[in-house]
Amino acid sequence: MRFFAVLSLLSTAAFANQLGVVGYAGNSAETCNTCHSGGAMPTVSLTGPTTLQAGQTGDYRLTVTGGAGSRAGMNVAVDSPAAQLLGVAGDSVSFGNEVHHAASRAFTSGRATFAFKLLAPPFAGPVRLFGAGNSCNGNGSTSGDRAGFTTLTISITGGTTAPRIVTAPTATPETVTTATTRISVVGADDQPEAALTYTWSLASGPGAVTFAPNGTNTAKQTTATFARAGEHVVRVLATDAQGQSAASTVRIVVQSTLTGIAVTPQIGEVKPGDVLQFSARAQDQFGSTLMTPSTFTWSVTGGGAIASTGRFVAGMRLGGPHVVQAVAAGRSGAGQVRVVQQVTVADLTPPSVTLISPRAGEKKAGRFLVEVKVDDDVGVARAEVMINDVSAAVATAAPWRLEVDVATLQKGTALVKVLAFDAAGNRAESAAIEVTLDDPTTPGPAGCSSAPGGFSVIVLSVLVRRRSARAIAVRRP
Numbered sequence: 001m002r003f004f005a006v007l008s009l010l011s012t013a014a015f016a017n018q019l020g021v022v023g024y025a026g027n028s029a030e031t032c033n034t035c036h037s038g039g040a041m042p043t044v045s046l047t048g049p050t051t052l053q054a055g056q057t058g059d060y061r062l063t064v065t066g067g068a069g070s071r072a073g074m075n076v077a078v079d080s081p082a083a084q085l086l087g088v089a090g091d092s093v094s095f096g097n098e099v100h101h102a103a104s105r106a107f108t109s110g111r112a113t114f115a116f117k118l119l120a121p122p123f124a125g126p127v128r129l130f131g132a133g134n135s136c137n138g139n140g141s142t143s144g145d146r147a148g149f150t151t152l153t154i155s156i157t158g159g160t161t162a163p164r165i166v167t168a169p170t171a172t173p174e175t176v177t178t179a180t181t182r183i184s185v186v187g188a189d190d191q192p193e194a195a196l197t198y199t200w201s202l203a204s205g206p207g208a209v210t211f212a213p214n215g216t217n218t219a220k221q222t223t224a225t226f227a228r229a230g231e232h233v234v235r236v237l238a239t240d241a242q243g244q245s246a247a248s249t250v251r252i253v254v255q256s257t258l259t260g261i262a263v264t265p266q267i268g269e270v271k272p273g274d275v276l277q278f279s280a281r282a283q284d285q286f287g288s289t290l291m292t293p294s295t296f297t298w299s300v301t302g303g304g305a306i307a308s309t310g311r312f313v314a315g316m317r318l319g320g321p322h323v324v325q326a327v328a329a330g331r332s333g334a335g336q337v338r339v340v341q342q343v344t345v346a347d348l349t350p351p352s353v354t355l356i357s358p359r360a361g362e363k364k365a366g367r368f369l370v371e372v373k374v375d376d377d378v379g380v381a382r383a384e385v386m387i388n389d390v391s392a393a394v395a396t397a398a399p400w401r402l403e404v405d406v407a408t409l410q411k412g413t414a415l416v417k418v419l420a421f422d423a424a425g426n427r428a429e430s431a432a433i434e435v436t437l438d439d440p441t442t443p444g445p446a447g448c449s450s451a452p453g454g455f456s457v458i459v460l461s462v463l464v465r466r467r468s469a470r471a472i473a474v475r476r477p
Contacts, residue, residue, distance in 0.1 A: 020093060020100030024147075025077035027130040032075070032147035039146035042067030042135035046076075046152035052120040054159025057086070060118055060129070060152075065111045067135025067146055071104045072112035079128040082121030082243060092116040104136075123159040123244050128152070162244035163189040163196055169236050169250040176226065177257040179285050183211075184221045187238035187246060193217075196238050200224070202410060203249055205232030208390040227389045228286055229256040256284040261296065261326050261333030268337040269344055270314045276337055278310040280326035293328040300324050303339065314339045350426035351376035353383065355418050360433040370402045372430065376422045384419045387437075406437050413437075 024032045048060030064072040077098045078085055087094040091114045093102050105112045112133075121127065134147040167186035174181075187196050198219040200211040207228025213219045224234060232252045239245040260283045270276040278298070282290040300306040302322035304314045312324060320338035356371040358364060370385045370393065385393040385402045387409055393402035402418075417432040 020073060020075070020095075020102065022075055022077075022095050022098040022100055025075045025098060025130040025132045026149035026151075027077045027079065031149065032132055032134045036134060036136070036142045036145035036147060038143045039068040039135065039137060040066065041146050042069075042072075042133060042148040044131055044133035044148035044150045046129055046131045046150055048118070048152070049154070050152070051155045051157060052118070054120055054122050054124060054156055057117055057119045058154070059115065061113050061115050062131045062133055063111055063113045064107075064133035064135050064148070067148070068137035068144055069107050069110065069135055070138035071106055071136050072114075073101045073104050073134045073136070074114045075100045075132045076116060077130045078118065079130070080121050080125075082123070083127050084119040086117040086119060088115040088117060107135075118154070120154070120156045121159070122242050124156050124161050127154045127156055129154065160240070160242050160244070161190045163187050163238045163240045163246045165236075165238060165246050165248040168248050169234070171224070171234075171250055171252045174250075174252055176252060176254040177285075179227075179254075180223055180225050181252060182221065183224055183234065183236075183250065183252075185236050185238070185248065186220060189238075189240045191240060195241050196220075198222070199237045199239065201235050201237075203233040203235040204412075205234075206230035206388075206415075208388050208410070209234065224252070226254045226286075229254045229284060229288070256286075256288065256290060258282055258290060258293070258329055258331055259285045261328060261331050263324065263326050263333040263335035265348065266335050267321070268312075268335065269340050270312070270337060271341070271343055272314055272316045272318065272339055274314055276312045276314070278306070278312055278324050278326070278335055280310065280328075280333060282328060282331070296326040296328045298324070298326055300337075304337070312337055347378050347422065347424035347426065349377050349422075350428040351380055351420040351422050353418055353420035353428045353430045355416070355430040355433060358416065358433070358435055361435070363436040363438055364404075365406055365438045367403055367405050370404055370416065370418065372400045372402075372418045372420075374398075374400050374418075374420045376420075376426075379423055381421045381423050384421075386417050386419060387414050389415075406439075409437055411437050411439060 043065045045063045046060060049058045052058050062074045062076060076085060085094055085097055085099045087099050091102055092099040099116045101114055129152045131150050132147050134145060136145040166188045169183055169185040171181045171183045189196055194217055197216055199215045200222055202209045209232060210225045211222045213222055233249050234252060235247060235249045237245050237247050262281050262283050264279050268276050280296045282293055284290055298306045298308060298310050300322055303319060304312055304322055306312045306324060318339050321336035323334055324337055325332055325334045352375045354373040356373055372383055374380045374383055382394060382396045383400050384391055385404055392404045395402045414435055414437050415432045416435055418430040420428045
């Protein structure tokens with residue numbers, strides 16, 4: 001059985017929040033002063049050892065001096081994911097590799113001090129602490145308060161060093177006219193290079209990219225396969241046995257290249273002496289339509305005649321299939337036509353498909369539903385959600401509501417569209433929209449909302465097979 005917990009803190013007390021918050025330590029654009037304002041700026045200091053051995057635990061203190069000077073709260077973060085911040089009973093609590101105050105603290109002799117611990121990473125290098133201390137007036141609102149900020153750099157000695165990229169990734173070729181290219185990189189470490197693993201991913205680009213091999217030492221040489229033309233930035237992560245890593249990127253441009261001619265219809269029927277119109281379109285290596293060339297040379301073998309416009313005129317003799325060919329820029333495509341006594345009416349009408357939700361610009365995390373409207377003159381066979389031209393969900397029956405799991409997709413800006421197919425194989429495509437895919441929201445404060453009756457509200461949602469919610473009201477002191 002799996003358990004999931006989500007904690008949301010709504011701050012109302014002047015000291016930011018009685019029970020503490022994370023994400024406001026000064027290592028990001030959002031700080032305590034996003035909500036708290038009007039008070040004098042306090043002085044905040046971090047004290048403790050500036051040198052630790054790899055894997056050693058050190059004792060640290062954050063002190064708030066000055067400002068409004070009634071009560072204080074704090075938040076500390078560390079820039080290394082391999083380091084760990086630990087709480088000290090009665091002073092601080094760890095949450096998401098940050099620490100915050102266990103409870104707001106009254107100033108004594110003009111200052112408030114909070115203790116916490118740092119567990120150094122298992123390798124050498126600098127680690128930086130970010131500290132925020134909020135000095136509050138205790139008036140029950142966010143006015144008249146202000147936070148100060150500070151940092152402390154700690155030198156970690158001993159242990160192992162992080163790997164490094166000694167030869168930046170290169171693609172051969174860097175300008176791609178097919179669907180694949182070969183990429184190579186060389187890393188180094190204080191341990192044998194053979195212990196490094198190389199993991200490739202798409203940093204930015206118009207479509208999905210797959211890499212083979214990937215996530216192994218042999219992936220230092222990999223083949224990237226693209227799904228769409230355009231500029232791509234590919235990232236490689238070289239990781240050692242201790243989980244330390246080094247990253248680098250390479251820019252690869254995939255050009256749309258004429259690779260074939262698609263002729264429609266692929267198979268047609270016509271009565272003796274009747275006319276059947278053929279059409280052609282140029283395709284690139286991904287099956288996308290190219291605007292040029294737009295003029296084709298037509299020919300037919302086996303019977304009948306065809307004009308320069310693709311207009312086929314059948315002879316008076318039954319038979320076939322006759323091969324109709326369109327040629328342009330050294331590429332060709334073909335269709336077939338039979339001359340028959342009775343023409344079978346084919347379903348050549350594609351379905352219609354409209355994307356209803358999500359809407360352009362929305363942000364999605366976890367699992368979300370894609371709802372579409374699909375119609376066809378005969379019947380819809382299936383609908384398929386495409387995220388950055390990669391299939392994300394398929395439905396074969398109404399209602400056309402398809403669930404997409406963001407966890408399986410690359411995060412960031414994504415193009416969403418839906419393909420619809422009828423029983424005859426005709427295909428339709430909805431207009432694409434742009435959304436943002438993100439990890440589920442991490443726990444943190446909602447800011448400076450006020451709950452009625454002078455309460456701070458903590459909402460805790462726990463999912464154990466099913467969801468339940470509980471609201472807890474905590475009276476301010």
